[in-house]
Amino acid sequence: MEAILRARLGPGACLKVAQLDAVRALQQGRDCLATLPTGFGKSMVYQLPAMWREEIDRPGVTVVVTPLLSLLRDQLRGCEDLDLNAAAWCGTADKRDTERIDRDLRLDADDGGPGIRLLYTTPESLGSNARLRDALRACARNGFLTSIAVDEAHCVASWGHDFRPAYLALKDFRDDVAGHGVPFQALTATATPRVKEQIVSALGLRDPALVATSLNRPNLRYEVIRRESVIGGGHSEVGTGVGTGVGTEDVALAHLAAMAKETKERWPGSAGIVYARTRAECERLAALLQDKHDVDCEVFHAGRTGEALARTQGNWAGGDLHCVVATVAFGMGVDKADVRFVSHWGPPTTLEGLYQESGRAGRDSKPARCVMYVGSNELDELRKVTGGGGEAYAAVEAYARGVARCRRIGLLEHFGERRAGGCGEGEERCDVCADPDAVRRAAAAADRISDGAAERRMEDARVAAEEDTRGGTAGGGDWKRRRVEIAVRARRVPLVPTQHRPPVPPGRPLGSRKFVPPMKGTKYRLKQ
Ligand SMILES: [Zn+2]
Numbered sequence: 255m256e257a258i259l260r261a262r263l264g265p266g267a268c269l270k271v272a273q274l275d276a277v278r279a280l281q282q283g284r285d286c287l288a289t290l291p292t293g294f295g296k297s298m299v300y301q302l303p304a305m306w307r308e309e310i311d312r313p314g315v316t317v318v319v320t321p322l323l324s325l326l327r328d329q330l331r332g333c334e335d336l337d338l339n340a341a342a343w344c345g346t347a348d349k350r351d352t353e354r355i356d357r358d359l360r361l362d363a364d365d366g367g368p369g370i371r372l373l374y375t376t377p378e379s380l381g382s383n384a385r386l387r388d389a390l391r392a393c394a395r396n397g398f399l400t401s402i403a404v405d406e407a408h409c410v411a412s413w414g415h416d417f418r419p420a421y422l423a424l425k426d427f428r429d430d431v432a433g434h435g436v437p438f439q440a441l442t443a444t445a446t447p448r449v450k451e452q453i454v455s456a457l458g459l460r461d462p463a464l465v466a467t468s469l470n471r472p473n474l475r476y477e478v479i480r481r482e483s484v485i486g487g488g489h490s491e492v493g494t495g496v497g498t499g500v501g502t503e504d505v506a507l508a509h510l511a512a513m514a515k516e517t518k519e520r521w522p523g524s525a526g527i528v529y530a531r532t533r534a535e536c537e538r539l540a541a542l543l544q545d546k547h548d549v550d551c552e553v554f555h556a557g558r559t560g561e562a563l564a565r566t567q568g569n570w571a572g573g574d575l576h577c578v579v580a581t582v583a584f585g586m587g588v589d590k591a592d593v594r595f596v597s598h599w600g601p602p603t604t605l606e607g608l609y610q611e612s613g614r615a616g617r618d619s620k621p622a623r624c625v626m627y628v629g630s631n632e633l634d635e636l637r638k639v640t641g642g643g644g645e646a647y648a649a650v651e652a653y654a655r656g657v658a659r660c661r662r663i664g665l666l667e668h669f670g671e672r673r674a675g676g677c678g679e680g681e682e683r684c685d686v687c688a689d690p691d692a693v694r695r696a697a698a699a700a701d702r703i704s705d706g707a708a709e710r711r712m713e714d715a716r717v718a719a720e721e722d723t724r725g726g727t728a729g730g731g732d733w734k735r736r737r738v739e740i741a742v743r744a745r746r747v748p749l750v751p752t753q754h755r756p757p758v759p760p761g762r763p764l765g766s767r768k769f770v771p772p773m774k775g776t777k778y779r780l781k782q
Contacts, residue, residue: 258305259298262336272467273298279463280401280437287407287440287453288465292613296441297329300403304371305338307400313367314400315359315393317432318374321406321418326374328589333372340372343386344379352385359389362396377409377420380427387431394433402432404457407440408606411452425458438462443613444469444606447670469609469669473616474624475682476661478654478693480700481506481629482707506627510597511547513623514577517594518550521620523573526595529602529611530579533557539599540579554580585611591618598626601636605649605668621682628654630704657697660687 255277259267269277272290276299279286290296300316307314320326326342333340341355358368379386393399402424404410410421428436440453440462454462481503514526528543530536533555543549552566552575569575571590578584582602596615602608608626616622633651640647653664660676661684667673676687686693 255302255306258309259302262305262338269298269302270295270467272465273302275463275465276439277302279465280439283435283437285438285440285459285462286465287442287450287459287462289442289445289450289469290465290467291469291471292443292610293617294443294467296405296443297332299441300372300401300439301333301336301338303401304340305336308338308371313361313369313398315368315370315398316372316401316403317380317390317399318372318403319377319380319405319421319424320374321376321409321416321421323376325405326376329374338372339370340374341370342374343383344374344376356385356389359393360396367396367398368393377418377424381420381423387427391431394431394436399432399436401437401439402428403439403441405441406443407453407457408442408445408449410456411445411449412456422456425456428458444609444669446606446668449606468666469671470662470666470681471613471616472681473619473621474612475621475684476612476665477623477625477685478656478661479506479509479625479627480697481627481632482700482703507542507546510599510625510627511543511549513595513597513625514543514549514551515547517623518576521592521594524592524594525570525573525575525590526577526597527585527593527611527614528577528579528597528599529582529584530599531581533581535599536579536581543577543579549577550575551577551579554578554584556581556583582607582611585614588614589617590614592620593617593622594620595623595625597624598628600632601626601628601650601654603636603640603650604646605653605665608650608653609665609669626654630700631707655697657686657694658690660684662687 255274256267256269259269272288273295276286276288276290280300280303288296288299290299300318304314304316318329320329323344323346326344330340330342341351341358343352343355355370355373358370359373361368375386390399404421404424406416407421409416409418410424411417412422424438428434428438438457438459440457440459442449442453445453450464453459510528517524517526528539528551530539536553536555540551540553543551552569554563554566558566566575566578567584567588570578571588579599593615596612598608598611602611612624615624633654636650637643637647649668653661656664662677662681663673663675677683
């Protein structure tokens, strides 16, 4: 095997132990679940057996299921470099191409069998394209369908971070079309123990060989910057702009801009990625970085035209553009080795997302930074949109608010890798390991600010509720008042009227939205 690898990839090429384990499982006809981190060479696990078959002139097709067309195109280019006969069948495929593939897949032993070694497709095409299924059925009948590789297999997990319903049909595909004996290779870069269990059950893997390697990326430096806190500039500004984000955000922005500039100077031609949660936030942040800090950046999100996106991505990959400010749409299938920083402007929805997106930094094994900028209000928002929290939210919050625990250890443990201590020898030290006192001080300052802001929000809500109640909007007023009461109860501070509430003026219909000036008199105070 290694001789084939060297013949095609050059004399320095060699297989890693985990890659070899996965290839061996395939040769034994066993199902396999391989968890190999980004940049490890996952695709070699199915490309190498295909090259081997080509070398000994034995026909056989591996179906490779991949979730994204961009990934699919990158993979085809990679196969060209390896001189490997590969083809793609997806929704956008040219009719002539699919006809050619169709004919090739149907070739039987008398014709020498199919020439294609790897057939890339999407789960949707596999599930719905009758012609493709028919051709593959013929191929399986002739005994030339050797295996099914499922890339990004975590997409099958229904509560995972990238769920794709079409992945659920893959089990049926094997049972109905490919034949029950054709082995599955399920591949993923990140999976918690629970997601792994779900991959095994949803794909119906039979006694799979479990291949995994450490997810640790020693050259990545993990940091969390609380956006409410004042970093490096003393604490004189504490209290200014509280609740508005003004002032405090400026400091986080300056931190991000300084990091971008520093990496650009130190590593010319290198790149950075800033992830923001919404398109609007991408636009706002990019404008701030450009106008206020002269950062060389452009936005990348699905709201831009395809042409603009291709240009941005091309410039970035080619080293002409330093930084993209993007939604999570950017990066899957992006393969640039010298990304020196990946920032999250606001918390990601899951730690899997954080790991995967951060993992795009430092694929060349040189030091790179992964910085999350996060505010308490953003965490509150995330808790709301995730339906009040849950496991995934709790993991993100623990990472974001943590001050005592090594970030690296926290991340690894989330994926079931247990290790004692903190960042060790040969590893870029995370902010907690590098200066625990500074992290604690910054977090305490941030908490003070966000508590102050929360108190103000409560006060605002209280005033609004009071005005609303008196304004006669029974529904809205009641709801707002209840919210204040809940907030107050949560703080265990009883709300008492300072004097008896005046009665609602008679003659005004209940629920009318007509504005009635608030009556003087009732004020609320917090009972101490
Ligand atoms: Zn650490």
